Amino acid sequence: MNAPITLLMVMEAFRKVNVGETLEILGSDVETRKDLFKVLHPSRYELISFQDNMPFFHVLLRKRH
Numbered sequence: 001m002n003a004p005i006t007l008l009m010v011m012e013a014f015r016k017v018n019v020g021e022t023l024e025i026l027g028s029d030v031e032t033r034k035d036l037f038k039v040l041h042p043s044r045y046e047l048i049s050f051q052d053n054m055p056f057f058h059v060l061l062r063k064r065h
Contacts, residue, residue, distance in 0.1 A: 003031030
């Protein structure tokens with residue numbers, strides 16, 4: 001999938017998550033992996049887990065506010 005579209009989908013999913021809930025992100029796109037934390041403001045989430053097992057990555061984010 002195209003990285004900008006994927007990032008938009010992640011941002012939309014994150015908006016729908018309630019405060020205190022966790023969003024799980026699974027992917028394999030190298031560009032998304034690099035840009036994910038550039039588009040999500042660090043004060044809005046707590047990074048629970050980041051596993052980079054090439055070619056796939058797994059991220060868990062808890063929404064703060």
